[in-house]
Amino acid sequence: xxxxxxxxxxxxxxxxxxxxxxxxxxxxxxxxxxxxxxxxxxxxxxxxxxxxxxxxxxxxxxxxxxxxxxxxxxxxxxxxxxxxxxxxxxxxxxxxxxxxxxxxxxxxxxxxxxxxxxxxxxxxxxxxxxxxxxxxxxxxxxxxxxxxxxxxxxxxxxxxxxxxxxxxxxxxxxxxxxxxxxxxxxxxxxxxxxxxxxxxxxxxxxxxxxxxxxxxxxxxxxxxxxxxxxxxxxxxxxxxxxxxxxxxxxxxxxxxxxxxxxxxxxxxxxxxxxxxxxxxxxxxxxxxxxxxxxxxxxxxxxxxxxxxxxxxxxxxxxxxxxxxxxxxxxxxxxxxxxxxxxxxxxxxxxxxxxxxxxxxxxxxxx
Numbered sequence: 001x002x003x004x005x006x007x008x009x010x011x012x013x014x015x016x017x018x019x020x021x022x023x024x025x026x027x028x029x030x031x032x033x034x035x036x037x038x039x040x041x042x043x044x045x046x047x048x049x050x051x052x053x054x055x056x057x058x059x060x061x062x063x064x065x066x067x068x069x070x071x072x073x074x075x076x077x078x079x080x081x082x083x084x085x086x087x088x089x090x091x092x093x094x095x096x097x098x099x100x101x102x103x104x105x106x107x108x109x110x111x112x113x114x115x116x117x118x119x120x121x122x123x124x125x126x127x128x129x130x131x132x133x134x135x136x137x138x139x140x141x142x143x144x145x146x147x148x149x150x151x152x153x154x155x156x157x158x159x160x161x162x163x164x165x166x167x168x169x170x171x172x173x174x175x176x177x178x179x180x181x182x183x184x185x186x187x188x189x190x191x192x193x194x195x196x197x198x199x200x201x202x203x204x205x206x207x208x209x210x211x212x213x214x215x216x217x218x219x220x221x222x223x224x225x226x227x228x229x230x231x232x233x234x235x236x237x238x239x240x241x242x243x244x245x246x247x248x249x250x251x252x253x254x255x256x257x258x259x260x261x262x263x264x265x266x267x268x269x270x271x272x273x274x275x276x277x278x279x280x281x282x283x284x285x286x287x288x289x290x291x292x293x294x295x296x297x298x299x300x301x302x303x304x305x306x307x308x309x310x311x312x313x314x315x316x317x318x319x320x321x322x323x324x325x326x327x328x329x330x331x332x333x334x335x336x337x338x339x340x341x342x343x344x345x346x347x348x349x350x351x352x353x354x355x356x357x358x359x360x361x362x363x364x365x366x
Contacts (some may be wrong), residue, residue, distance in 0.1 A: 018318045025234065028102045056336075057096070057105055058341065059098055065096060068312070069093070071106060072090075072091065073086045073217075074093065074105060085123060087125050088114055089107065090109060092109070093107035094110045094134070094135060095106045095107070095108050095135070096108075097137055097139050098139070100341050101142070102143045104118060105118045106137055106145050107137075108135065111195070112127075113133055114128060114134070115130060115147055117163045117166075128161055128167070130149060132151065132157070134149060134159075135148050136181050138183055139184065140186070140208065141186055143163045144161065145160075146160055146191055148182050151272050156193075157171050160214075170214075174193070178195040178202075180203070180226075181193070181194040181226065181228075182227060185235050188207070188235045189210055190206065190207060190208070190231075190264060191205070191207075192206075192237070194223075196226070197226055197227060197243065199224075199225065201224070201226035202220070203220055203221075203226065203267060204217075204218075205217045205219070218266060223240050225244045226289040230292070236265075237305060239260070239274070239285070239292055241259060244257070244279070246258050246273070257275070257277050257296075258275055259273060259274040259276055259280055260272075260273045261274065261305065263279065274294065274303045277296055280295075281336070282294065282348065284339050287339065290305055291311055293339075293346055295336070295337050295348055298350055300337070304325060336349050
């Protein structure tokens with residue numbers, strides 16, 4: 001039984017009250033920060049061993065989807081923590097991701113070698129059978145999803161799945177490196193594959209032609225224990241939260257536990273670094289790309305992307321601060337960061353002991 005987890009609503013860029021999810025294929029026509037009274041905690045079975053924190057998916061207006069491993073369900077939660085709807089899966093989900101343009105949430109089901117698609121407006125659940133075990137996914141628009149397929153002991157290939165037609169459109173073989181995470185950037189159609197946590201984690205960029213061709217580009221191998229990848233919404237910047245920092249920076253004599261500020265179109269082009277401190281656990285760019293939100297072992301921090309300096313952007317009580325914490329769970333466990341589709345709400349998932357809950361609601365200034 002996995003440890004109980006706390007889902008923390010953490011940051012906002014706009015005022016307003018949360019609204020129920022509209023019954024439309026467009027999941028997020030608007031996005032506003034919920035009132036303080038609507039901040040909630042969720043004691044669900046979020047997987048503490050998922051390196052990307054992929055068992056929750058932010059939507060909009062404080063609404064999110066979580067995977068409850070104990071009951072094998074996907075659960076749609078309001079900002080107040082109320083269960084809006086749910087669906088029972090054939091097997092426990094390993095990673096989930098929202099596809100707003102498709103009006104659906106996708107989930108990998110490793111034990112049954114399936115990809116599940118939950119259409120939120122209708123509640124319909126469908127599955128796609130896969131040739132190997134799925135361990136990660138990344139929606140790519142137009143109801144298409146990249147799925148990382150795993151053979152015993154290593155990642156074997158990447159499948160492109162058409163979720164609506166329930167078919168595997170193409171399969172792309174992988175060579176070299178152990179990959180365990182995927183992230184898609186739609187502006188330049190780049191797909192990022194990242195290695196597993198523990199040891200040096202390779203990160204490789206692919207270019208997708210929008211049809212059936214996936215071309216490998218550059219790769220770097222200086223991330224020590226990858227936790228989470230992040231890319232700015234304009235497709236310009238890439239950052240990876242590595243538990244042990246970037247080893248090339250360490251070798252150069254810089255402070256440990258850095259997150260490198262990399263070009264999203266050339267991962268080897270570095271424009272400085274963010275000095276996070278021990279240990280980088282999660283990262284996400286704000287919607288305007290001006291700030292990088294980072295979680296470490298105890299807190300959530302904000303950095304200015306232009307200067308790489310700590311940013312006085314987080315505001316839990318009308319007093320500017322550059323971090324908030326401590327988060328529960330001590331020095332162990334993942335603390336993935338995610339933003340709502342409209343960028344007004346940030347989420348942090350942090351491991352907590354059974355029956356323990358703590359909240360750190362805060363606002364992020366523009």
